[in-house]
Amino acid sequence: xxxxxxxxxxxxxxxxxxxxxxxxxxxxxxxxxxxxxxxxxxxxxxxxxxxxxxxxxxxxxxxxxxxxxxxxxxxxxxxxxxxxxxxxxxxxxxxxxxxxxxxxxxxxxxxxxxxxxxxxxxxxxxxxxxxxxxxxxxxxxxxxxxxxxxxxxxxxxxxxxxxxxxxxxxxxxxxxxxxxxxxxxxxxxxxxxxxxxxxxxxxxxxxxxxxxxxxxxxxxxxxxxxxxxxxxxxxxxxxxxxxxxxxxxxxxxxxxxxxxxxxxxxxxxxxxxxxxxxxxxxxxxxxxxxxxxx
Ligand SMILES: NC(=O)c1ccc[n+]([C@@H]2O[C@H](COP(=O)([O-])OP(=O)(O)OC[C@H]3O[C@@H](n4cnc5c(N)ncnc54)[C@H](O)[C@@H]3O)[C@@H](O)[C@H]2O)c1
Numbered sequence: 001x002x003x004x005x006x007x008x009x010x011x012x013x014x015x016x017x018x019x020x021x022x023x024x025x026x027x028x029x030x031x032x033x034x035x036x037x038x039x040x041x042x043x044x045x046x047x048x049x050x051x052x053x054x055x056x057x058x059x060x061x062x063x064x065x066x067x068x069x070x071x072x073x074x075x076x077x078x079x080x081x082x083x084x085x086x087x088x089x090x091x092x093x094x095x096x097x098x099x100x101x102x103x104x105x106x107x108x109x110x111x112x113x114x115x116x117x118x119x120x121x122x123x124x125x126x127x128x129x130x131x132x133x134x135x136x137x138x139x140x141x142x143x144x145x146x147x148x149x150x151x152x153x154x155x156x157x158x159x160x161x162x163x164x165x166x167x168x169x170x171x172x173x174x175x176x177x178x179x180x181x182x183x184x185x186x187x188x189x190x191x192x193x194x195x196x197x198x199x200x201x202x203x204x205x206x207x208x209x210x211x212x213x214x215x216x217x218x219x220x221x222x223x224x225x226x227x228x229x230x231x232x233x234x235x236x237x238x239x240x241x242x243x244x245x246x247x248x249x250x251x252x253x254x255x256x257x258x259x260x261x262x263x264x265x266x267x268x269x270x271x272x273x274x275x276x277x278x279x280x281x282x283x284x285x286x287x288x289x290x291x292x293x294x
Pocket of ligand 1: 010011012013014015032033034038089090091092096100118119120140141142143235236239
């Protein structure tokens with residue numbers, strides 16, 4: 001049976017992007033948030049992304065109406081019971097995700113595939129709380145989802161080859177370029193990226209360079225499209241902190257350990273772009289490096 005209807009759990013940074021690309025690819029999408037307010041905010045992000053496309057004449061007003069017409073919001077997880085695949089993009093917490101999967105497992109029919117967008121948690125551990133380990137995969141999208149081509153499709157030891165291929169083809173159908181990865185925390189990209197980002201924070205802590213110079217160094221010296229501290233602000237420092245803790249817990253290697261400065265910034269609510277301040281202050285245009293971090 002081909003995948004037609006899609007459920008998305010969580011309409012934050014990633015969930016809103018995932019819901020958008022699924023609707024753009026022609027799927028009917030039901031997206032769940034925990035409150036009406038957060039749902040409005042999440043769906044608002046999709047609308048403003050599409051509106052900007054209309055302003056830039058990349059999207060027609062008719063296309064925007066068509067895409068938005070395929071999206072339905074809900075706060076009731078049970079409404080996802082009609083979906084062929086459910087993609088979960090809630091906060092990076094195993095407890096929160098487990099709770100979602102236990103409820104969904106009871107609500108969804110046998111054929112529904114579950115896919116987690118987790119960056120670092122174990123797909124196997126989440127699959128184990130359901131009775132459908134063979135129909136459970138990782139679908140790891142990248143931020144911003146409508147623009148980034150990559151999706152890591154992750155198999156656990158329980159995932160059946162049929163479900164894996166179905167999920168892989170589904171990602172291709174969204175216009176993405178999927179790659180295959182095994183369920184080792186961080187998969188391929190974060191395994192390599194996270195130690196680099198954490199090292200950039202350590203370089204700042206140790207006074208190797210300023211925020212601007214660390215970013216400029218990697219942009220101009222290595223032709224990266226943005227520096228590591230700017231990238232951290234995009235990803236979200238709270239999310240990065242959770243990912244680093246999970247990866248450190250798994251590998252027990254110093255390169256994955258979150259530096260104290262990252263922890264302090266998360267405690268202070270400096271989570272990056274989504275909170276208005278991180279390594280840069282986004283209330284200014286252009287954003288200014290934050291004072292007092294090194
Ligand atoms: N931020 C990134 O660049 C990035 C990239 C790839 C993957 N991820 C992964 O995607 C997931 C979400 O990250 P994010 O950056 O979108 O976080 P976010 O904080 O922007 O969004 C998470 C959303 O989940 C909602 N939520 C929490 N519990 C819920 C529940 N039970 N039901 C429905 N919604 C619920 C929250 O209200 C919030 O809006 C995490 O697992 C993260 O590791 C993040």
